[in-house]
Amino acid sequence: MALSALQRDPAGGGRFASAVPEPCRRLPCALGVDEAGRGPVLGPMVYAICYCPVDKLEQLEALGVADSKTLSEAERERRFGLLEAAGDWVGWALQVLPPDHISACMQQRAKYNLNELSHDTATELIQFALDSGVQVAQVLVDTVGPAEKYEAKLRQRFPGLGVTVRPKADALFPVVSAASICAKVARDRAVLHWNFVEDLGDPDRDYGSGYPNDPKTKEWLRRNLEPVFGFPRLVRFSWGTAQALLRDRGVPVRWADEDPPEDPPAPPSVLSYFARSPPRRPPHRFFQERSLRPLAEL
Template identity: 65%
Template sequence: MISTSMLQRAKYNLNALSHDAAIGLVQYALDSGVQLKEVFVDTVGPAEKYQDKLSQRFPGVEVTVRPKADSLFPIVSAASICAKVARDHAVKSWKFAEDLGDVDTDYGSGYPNDPKTKSWLLKYLDPVFGYPQFVRFSWSTAQTLLDSKAVTVHWDDDEEDGEKAAARQNNTSVLSYFSRNKPSELTHTRDTHRFFTERKLKSINTL
């Protein structure tokens, strides 16, 4: 979910994802009939803005957002422990969607400075398909390994630096392809992108 959100065309970053998850948890508690009076949150991003955001969303709840809240408030420390235990359980009993054979489940801590985690990431990196769904592709550690170890992919719509500059100079609307005018009558002239020439595609003048 995190990878899909962060790598989609309209970026949905980790901060926004975390905020929405916290909002969802508080709303779930309220919908379940919990008499919620106070909420303590470890910040993601600027603490004051995050606190204002939560306070406006839940006007009947006293919200406290602080950096390193797990070291300041025992209730946040307890929540952090619960979250880590739940994560460790999910990781240990993970059911791989891919057929990886007898998978080594000694993943280490999941942090980039852990030798066991590094070893696992290198072992299960497929040069074409990357990682199984178990690994967050948007994680910078995974991206670095993919960039250095996986097969380089060239997309047909990739443009060279020169082509990008030319495209900016000749920024004609896509609607010009459907103009009733003949090509010679178009006000803008430009070289056709190789995507079209390689496939012998031409713009049409009439429908």
Template identity: 60%
Template structure:
């Protein structure tokens, strides 16, 4: 796997894939779906599919693929290398979603929550395999949210495919275990080789696990929060852990829909750019004036 593509753009998404084995265009195939990095506050979330002909499923099992969470990093790397060596019947594809994409999706005007983003990404990868000519007849998916609802949604999207969605599918079905290994190896590499576009002083590469309850991760966030511009793009700023640190460590922001009197007072972000006397209060943005919108001060 060439991970150089992961380093080119930290703001969007990146898709990587193996060549499609010729046999997968001729024979019925089974496909597994899993992800890595759903919970961390740092780094991307990676969705992966892995597929092989039903006639070679026993050969995939013989590689002793297992839930990636139960394996060491070196063991995952070795298994992924073994899958690459067997590219004559094993194929895979990845969708790498940057922290910036995740956060802007969740905090946009039209909310796009993590479950919906996960479901759509998984469906997109299944469709990608079909578009590449893979003869997918069975799909196994590690669930996000209620498995029954998720399965019904995928079954409606792919009526000609037998879809199974279950909790802990990565421990039940070898093809999902293989997908989990692909996803975890890719995320580990993306985190390890992250290219910071920000000029960070005394950059500390010891992030900890990246999970919100990890003391090392919290310490890293506090160290690298910038009072005006917030966190580097490595951070999912929509996570509550990041938002709490911003509220405590960063400068207050005054939005244009705030009452005019709120423009007065210390510790506003504009103070960083005003060397002289404080500017006069601004009127609300034109968007609010044209629509006759005012902040609600009381509910009756």
């Protein structure tokens, strides 16, 4: 099964791809890009490309890949099965971004926000297709953000390719819709088969839709919040929902490089300027350099 490697270790993320069909190496192809799992507070985000020769686009549409958002999970699985069966002329590739990777990017010192991560992932997948020998002629991309800037960026990156970026592109272009199906199926399977790397016994998987406003998801988060360690790696710690719960129910943790507290320190007492005892000599630099201090008590 094409996604069996992903199902064995969803937490590991990574790239998964079909073999490049032989016609795609000879004939000009349309390549669609879409994503799944941008909004949920748990699970990976998946970027997918799907491509086929331009003269096979009508056949692709006939597989029923249009309007993927309206499909049930079972229907999506079925249509992914059809795409796999058409593997002699349809190819696909996925990049699975694990939730801890998303959180780390968003929270690291030099912030790498979700939009930048998304654009870079899409760009890398397109490049992967080119490097794998796919004769990409057109690139069609679904976007939630401003389309013009993203389109200009991709055109600059891939001169010589026709690039079209549109909101709701999955409803307009069958190859984007096919990519959407690949991404959604992959994400659904990753969440369903999630391997908790934490040794938590048998954690319940009743996480609802995974969206922050889903009461079932919120309840799951509350049940699975460990006060010192927070959540399992399935959860995106950088999401506002997760951060609020950690603030309210987690143990406070302070880091040396965090911003100073909002309240300024109290001004020193006037009496402190009239000290009776002479100022204490600082410790020898041998001890200062090594952060070694005497103790008055344990």
